[in-house]
Amino acid sequence: MGCELGKLASSSSSKKEIENGTVSEPAAPAPPDPRLPFTARQKYTMVASWKGISRAIETTGVNMFIKRGKCVLVFALVQLSLETPLNADLLQSKKDDRIENKNWKLKNGLYWYEQHNPLAFNDPPTTYRLPNNTLPVRYDIFLKTDVDKHDFNFYGQVRIQIRAMETTDTVTLQYRDMNVTKVTFLDMNGQVVEHDVPFEYVEPRYYEFLRISLPRIMTVDEKFVLEISYSGILNERQFGFYRASYTERDTEIYYAVTQFEATDARHAFPCYDEPGIRTPFGLEIQHDKSYNAYSNMKIASNITLEGTDYVVTKFEDTPLMQTYLLAFLVAPFEEVSNNNTQLPQKIIAKPSSIRNAEYAFSLPKLDPIMKALENLFAVNFTLSKLDHAAITQFAAGAMENWGLVTYREIALLFVPSEYPETDEFLQRRIITIIAHEDAHQYFGNLVSPHWWTDLWLNEGLATLYEYYIAHLVFPEWDFMQWFREREVYECFKIDISTAATSVPMSRYVEAPKDIDDKFDDISYGKGGVVMRMFQEAFTVSTFTKGLSKYLTEMSYKAAVPDDLFSSLQDAFKEDNPELVFDVAEHMGSWIYQAGYPLVRVSRSGNLLQFKQQRYMSGDEIYSIPLTYASKSQPDFNRTDARIWFTQKEIQVPQTLFGSAIDEWVIFNVQQVGYYRMSYSSELWYRIAKGLRHDLDKIHRINREVLVDELNIGYYILDELLASDVLEVLLYLDNEEHSEVWNRADLLLFTITEKLFATAVYEDYLKYLQFITRPQLERLGYEELAGDDHDTRLLRMILKTHNCHSLDDFCLSHESKKLELYMQNNQNPTPNFCLAFRTATLTTYIHYLNEITSNPDLYNRYSIVNGIACSLDKSHLQLLTVIIEDEKNDLENFERVMMIEYMLTSSIVGLEVGFDYLERNLNKISNFVVAIKEAINTQEYSEKLDALLDAALDESFISTEDAEEIRDAIKLNLEWQDKHFEAVREWIEDLDDKINETTEKPTTTIPSTTPDSATGMIASIVLILVSGTLIRFFV
Incomplete structure (x- = not known):
């Protein structure tokens, strides 16, 4: 047997x-391993039925849903053709405005039920x-x-x-x-x-x-x-x-x-x-x-x-x-109660946690969160009590056990620290975790999935409502912004066709290990993000009404997606009796298909043309609820679906979006939709104009999204030129929100790196000065005691790019801080790289002596790196002499770091650093990474080729490293071939562009050539110290 x-x-x-x-206790049997793989041949018998039609299908290897095992399954096909509205504003679509590609229904749209399958x-x-x-x-x-x-x-x-x-x-x-x-x-x-x-x-x-x-x-x-x-x-x-x-x-x-x-x-x-x-x-x-x-x-x-x-x-x-x-x-354990006689709630924890009142933050939050859920869904919590227990070792984080929720201690108890930002983060997490587990008392406890296939019915809805309810109860915390940062953007990263993590929300699993793997970002995050999209597309009131029906009709039952669809369908029909709309059809395209769409929009005459494809390739077709706002219709609070985009391509009259043919229009209002937009260059330039002249009309969230999508068009899809990016970001001089700047941060760094040491680099630095200085002056250069997290973040980003632009506003602040720090290192610590850019010769020599003779120097690492950032050629030449002098106390890795910083921090640094490489060819293999980043021009590329050939002849560098450098430089030059000329032409008109809205900054970029006096002194110094001890300068 x-x-x-x-x-x-x-x-x-x-x-x-x-x-x-x-x-x-009897001897226990050998413990079974529930997580061993099962490798039996995949074979399934499936029975499909729709309106009395049934047929048997036998297939092999349906690994989208069942990875292992043999079972008998039943699934229901969704109706293959229903009239669905293309445009809610135009009332109803024609018959041909429906989802063209229905293959997802056959591949993924399977409601998997276990049928009687007795063990043989x-x-x-x-x-x-x-x-x-x-x-x-x-x-x-x-x-x-x-x-x-x-x-x-x-x-x-x-x-x-x-x-x-x-x-x-x-x-x-x-x-x-x-x-x-x-x-x-x-x-x-x-x-x-x-x-x-x-x-x-x-x-x-x-x-x-x-x-x-x-x-x-x-x-x-x-x-x-x-x-x-x-x-x-x-x-x-x-x-x-x-x-x-x-x-x-x-x-x-x-x-x-x-x-x-x-x-x-x-x-x-x-x-x-x-x-x-x-x-x-x-x-x-x-x-x-x-x-x-x-x-x-x-x-x-x-x-x-x-x-x-x-x-x-x-x-x-x-x-x-x-x-x-x-x-x-x-x-x-001991406990403390909220003293609510209608629904007693307690926090249970180890005695010391109760004595120290570690529950004090959480306990007052329990009642408001649960009452908000009860009021929202018009369904009362069904048990007579709800306990919350803090467990000292708890791998799951938190668990929604009905009536006894268990938490890892840090997820329920709060102990203040000396770091306000950490405390705020922990408090936010406690609120959302409590809200998540309370939401589970409805989604998961009152109604549960029939099988783990549809875990998102639990986790997706609980993820949405952990933020939504927290936002309702504590609006000052802006939890829906947190939802976008922590869930939406995370899903955008992991749900792409090239990632193994991108799988359909509903997919069959069976072995315990595969079930455990279902508790992932798709079931939680994507489930929440997709539910959020339909919450807004149907309107919050309709979606909430549907969920209330679902919870009422399915109480104490196991559900499948059709049960949710049916309740939402009833609610939608009640609120939109004139519309023909199939909820299962539209939602199914998201639940049974992996990924999310990229929507491209361009103008063709008087029409806007829309094309969709799965982001990062794929032929899936999704039912996309398009939303929009424009110059003449700037309603960024209307987030219900305006157009249901259900085909590969559609064309819509421009006049639907605005009265003027050339006005800006922005899609995916407040990013409630789980899709990316890709605008043509022409439409981007309209948007750029709107950002400069109608900034107060464009929602802050959409400005953040626009910058993010600008990065996708330029960096990911390679469809936009760097000049397009500069055009759009020119408005940033008026942008006050840290979230927007946070999205622009990496984009600016990328372009700065590519333009480094090119013919337009100094003009580009003026551009950076223009967009960063106004907001930095508004905030103040130094941190203030009452600054919140967003203010501190914004100042940090602004300072980074403003200082990179060599603006006097930044460099003078850091230079003064360095002088004070040199007198007493208990004074505020400067950014040494920025401070050394314009440091005096006296200061520079002081720190040269320190790094070569004082191995215990406070902040030594930062000083060693920063001292190579000087803009004075003679200072850097002096530094290379010290680096080459192996009698001093510099560590070898410090010598390498200083040359790396020198090569990548300024044009003059690249020149001096390259001279060093020519003199020290035997050390070239130490600088592979820095060389790849620094060389962007044909002139230096040719010099580098000769240098690499010589190094290869002497076996100072491996063939692999040399090829790696050459491949990277080739890519850098290809970028120049594509983007440089357009950037040069665009930046020639920078003054005119700036003058359209404001006066340009009066600061100038410090010269990278030393003045005559300083240069003479430094030159004399070089002659005196060449080959002698640095202590000469004391």
Whole structure:
């Protein structure tokens, strides 16, 4: 049979024997590994049905959904053709305005249901799914733990009321890392029918099946009871029923706690451990009287066992719920309550955390968050209490157990630090985590997915509402901006066709390891982002109405996406009776397909032409809810779908978006849509004009998005010229928001690097001065005590680029700070690279002496790097002499760093640094990275070629390194071939462009050629010190 018979006990181990501790722990079987790969040939039988049409399909290798195993599945095809509106403003589309590519419905649009698939008992299993020839009606669980005594064994007994779903003489359950000692068969009145029922651990054991042979054949709908006695060990893996600890007064205290999602309830008791199976649970726990027991429900009774230190804590029955939501905690914890009589909520934690009031931040947040959810969905929280427990070792982070939410301590408790920004971040995270777990009390607990295929029904909706509810309750924190930063942009990065992380939201998984992998950024982040898009596309009120229907109609049930679609369809129809619209059709294109679209828009005569494709390649077609605002229609608060873009290409009259043919128009208002926009150069120039002249009309979020999409068009897609970027970013002199500057930061760095040491570089630095100085003057150069995070971030970005532009405004500040720092290093520390750019000869020589003679110099690393940033050629020449003098105390890596900084920090530095390379050809291999970054011109490229040839002849550099440098320089020159001339022409008109809106800055870029006096002194110094000791300058 391929199975090992379980060891049968000679007599029944009673509950009383367990209580008294007289049952010894049997030797545990070899622990099964639930995460071993399953490599059986993929083969599936699928039955498709739609409106009475059914057919059987047999296929192989549908690895979009099932990676391993054999099972029988049922899916429902979505209707293949329905009239859907193209443009809500134009009321209704024509018949041909529908999604053209329906292949996603066949590849990915499968609602996967398990059909009865009994285990073939004469063969090893080929699926991790239960056969479902029986289903549970109720569990009654008894557990005994002596964790207080550091005894990590636990003993249990579970009675499962079972209904036969078909004629059968076996029951198959799931287990993990436990030893079953006895199975007893009882009738529904609790009378024992058979004391010793045979059972076996099914081989191979990684399937985790416990098969029980019934004493007789059970008929359909017949009910019976199995009582199973077993033992296990509180593990240290922080999953299942496990042990955790903390130290109190130098004593290590152990306690027991659970974490069952996704497949670990089977470690605490044998069960039907699948998310679509719901039953009530009864629970009793025997523990030491010095410990408290907590579970999902309120305590029904506490009974002390006479003559012992044991207490049996019995809990009220749970509602119908799945196994992974059951939770219990046995610990000497203390608690604090919110004193709300309608819904008592407590924070439970180790005693020191309660004494130190680490709950003080979180406790007042509990009521407002839950009340906001109840009011939003018009559905009350259904249990009589809600506890929040802080666990000292908790790998899951937080878990939504119904009525007993468990958290990692840092996710619930707050201890102030000396760093305000860290404190603010931690407080934000605590609020969103509480809101996430509270949202799960609805999405996941009240209604749960039928199978892990559709985990996003839990996690996606909970992710959206953790931010949405937090934003409603605490608007001053701007949590929806955080949603965009932490979820939207993260999804844009991981959900691309070239990434293994890009998979459909709904995809079938079966093995425990694959189920665990479903708890990823797609189920959470993308699920939340896509739900957010449809929340806005349908309107918040319609979407919320649909969710309220979904929660009401599916309460205490297992759901599939069609259940959600149906509720949203009803709500949409009620609010839009005149529109023909298929919710399942439109939402399905996002849920059953990976990735997200790139929408290209360009002008063709009086029409705007739209084309869609999957971002980073792919032929998927999505149903895209386009939103827009324009110069004549600048309503950036209207975020409902204006056009449903369901084809590969469409053309729309320009007049739909505005009265003037040449006015700016911006799509994806406030970035509520999960798609990227790519504008043609012509449309970008219209937008650039709007940013300069209509800045107050364009929403801050869309300005941030525009800069981000500008970066995509230029850097990722390579469709825009650098001159286009400069044109659009010219408005930044009036931009006050750190989020926008944060998006522009990398873009400016990229262009600065490419234009370094070219013929237009100094003119480009004037451009940087123009866009950065006004906002830096507004903020003030130095940080103020009351500055918030955004102000500090904005100042940092502005200073970086303003100082890179060699603006007097920056350099004079840093130079003065350096002089003060030289007098006393307790004064504010300057940015040494910036400060040394215009440092006096006296200051420069002082620090040359310091770095060559004082190995313990405070801030030595920053000074060593910064001293190579000077704009004075004679200073740098002096520095190279010191670098070449191996008698001083400079470390070799410091010599390398200084030359690297010299090569990449200024034009004069590149000149002096290149002279150094020519004199020290044997060291050229130390500077591969710096050389690749610094060389952007044909002149230096030719010089470098000769240098590399000479170095190769002398074997001073490897062929691989030389080729790496040449390949990088080739790319740099190709960039110049494509972009330089356009930038040169654009920058020639910079003064005119600046004068359109404001006066240009009066500062000049410091000369990179030293004045005559300084140059003469430095030259004399060089003659005197060449080959002598630096101490001469003291």
